[in-house]
Amino acid sequence: MRPRSGPTVEHRVLAARLRLLRERAGVSLQAAAVALGAHPATVRRIERAETGLDPHQVRVLLERYEVSAMEAEPIMAGLAAANLPGWWHRWRDAMEPWQQEVIGIESSAALIRTWHPALVPELLRTPAYEAALCRTLTADPASRREGRLELLAERQRRLEDRGAALWALFPAAALHTSVGGAAVMAEQRAVLEEAAQRQHLTVQVVPLDFPPHPMTGVPPIHLLRAPAPEIGDRVVLETPGAGVDIIGEPAAVMDYRIRLDAACTAAPPPGPALPEDGRGTGNR
Structure with missing residues (x-):
């Protein structure tokens, strides 16, 4: 097995x-x-x-x-x-099924692209933001929530250490959804502001008053650039109420890549700061 x-x-x-x-x-x-x-x-x-x-x-x-x-x-x-267990083996009891399937690719991927339609993407979340989400959205016991927080912190640390590229796209609505209260959101926003300055991170926020784009209505996705051609890239599609699909078929992966490219092109380019009120400026 x-x-x-x-x-x-x-x-x-x-x-x-x-x-x-x-x-x-x-x-x-x-x-x-x-x-x-x-x-x-x-x-x-x-x-x-x-x-x-x-x-x-x-x-x-x-x-x-x-x-x-x-x-x-x-x-x-x-x-x-x-045959050696991966570094994440110690947190296996806190892992989601989809993570058990793809975390090996994520942990060595050269590029991770992610879209979330409503929240700050996982790999950019602060511990307080993630903890508040876990308390609100899951019925996990405290021990498992703690394990999830430790695993996320380790994933983020390893991403930073190897200098892998992370490209995150999400709507400004995520910055207006109060997760954990004002202090938690202020810290989360500060972390995103800092992340936007890093060379290997790309943070794009779609303003509230922007028109629909190719990712509008699409559930959270993660596109992982596999480090070896033998195994190919993967798309992880999280569909609320329907579970998680892990897509490896090249044509389907390409379709999501094209849609994500088009959405990133339609969104404002990454800037030195996040929009204060979530509204766009300039031409659309």
């Missing part, structure tokens, strides 16, 4: 390479399963990073695919690292 905390990028990459090697060799799932003495579903789980990478099984598959020793060596050498 897949570890509860989700596969790391290293695990995903090696799993994807095994699939590509099988397809290159023209070996079917059934034939690969016969080589392992297992069910085809076992091979599919291996290729989807849904189970650990057993060295014996991987070696058998590489031999069945007639992979040269030179090509097989780095794959076998990478198994130990791929």
